[in-house]
Amino acid sequence: QQQVKQSPQSLIVQKGGISIINCAYENTAFDYFPWYQQFPGKGPALLIAIRPDVSEKKEGRFTISFNKSAKQFSLHIMDSQPGDSATYFCAASKGSQGNLIFGKGTKLSVKP
Amino acid sequence: SQTIHQWPATLVQPVGSPLSLECTVEGTSNPNLYWYRQAAGRGLQLLFYSVGIGQISSEVPQNLSASRPQDRQFILSSKKLLLSDSGFYLCAWSVRDRGLNGYTFGSGTRLTVV
Numbered sequence: 618q619q620q621v622k623q624s625p626q627s628l629i630v631q632k633g634g635i636s637i638i639n640c641a642y643e644n645t646a647f648d649y650f651p652w653y654q655q656f657p658g659k660g661p662a663l664l665i666a667i668r669p670d671v672s673e674k675k676e677g678r679f680t681i682s683f684n685k686s687a688k689q690f691s692l693h694i695m696d697s698q699p700g701d702s703a704t705y706f707c708a709a710s711k712g713s714q715g716n717l718i719f720g721k722g723t724k725l726s727v728k729p
Numbered sequence: 730s731q732t733i734h735q736w737p738a739t740l741v742q743p744v745g746s747p748l749s750l751e752c753t754v755e756g757t758s759n760p761n762l763y764w765y766r767q768a769a770g771r772g773l774q775l776l777f778y779s780v781g782i783g784q785i786s787s788e789v790p791q792n793l794s795a796s797r798p799q800d801r802q803f804i805l806s807s808k809k810l811l812l813s814d815s816g817f818y819l820c821a822w823s824v825r826d827r828g829l830n831g832y833t834f835g836s837g838t839r840l841t842v843v
Contacts, residue, residue, distance in 0.1 A: 651831040653831070658837070658839070659836060659837065660735075660819050660821070660834030660835050660836050660837050661773070661819075661834050662834065663830070663831040663832070663833070666830075666831060706772070706773060708831070714761075714825055714826055716763075716775065716778060717831065717832060719772055719773040719775075720772065721771065721772035722771075722772050722773075
């Protein structure tokens with residue numbers, strides 16, 4: 618009930634391509650879904666977040682797609698760049714005060 | 730603006746030695762505070778969280794402990810380190826009611842137990 622399952626574990630994309638990372642959850646009480654980006658040796662930083670009242674949120678080249686019925690959400694990175702190479706974590710929480718439950722992360726490498 | 734400080738950045742400690750990692754937050758009051766551990770190539774494991782001074786919740790039983798002696802100070806300790814304690818330790822904070830805001834993480838401490 619508390620798990621957030623993230624896939625793939627690693628991803629290699631050519632420059633200019635689309636990177637897609639998927640997450641699934643089981644707890645229907647979750648209502649806050651952020652994505653974090655982590656560069657080597659640094660702490661994760663909030664990238665984009667969504668609540669289940671919308672099916673999609675876009676910020677620049679980053680888009681979250683949310684499917685409430687399937688209990689899945691995904692991160693799309695359009696026109697992927699080498700600078701996007703990092704580890705990405707999805708997360709979920711119940712309410713705005715609940716602890717975040719993180720996925721295991723996806724290591725993205727964007728090849729020039 | 731709010732900032733989070735975590736130190737030291739790197740630490741090499743022998744097995745059996747004590748540990749003290751400190752995290753402080755500036756520019757906010759009554760934050761929720763968190764300690765996470767990230768093993769090499771692994772995800773983020775929540776170790777402890779605190780909603781107030783002296784209030785510590787432990788998520789994973791182990792030989793680590795946490796304390797919050799002041800509102801914006803969070804300390805991770807161990808009396809005797811094990812090899813398995815090696816990892817990347819991250820402190821994070823959030824406001825009580827986050828809205829669409831998530832956690833803000835510190836820059837981490839790379840701990841190697843030898």
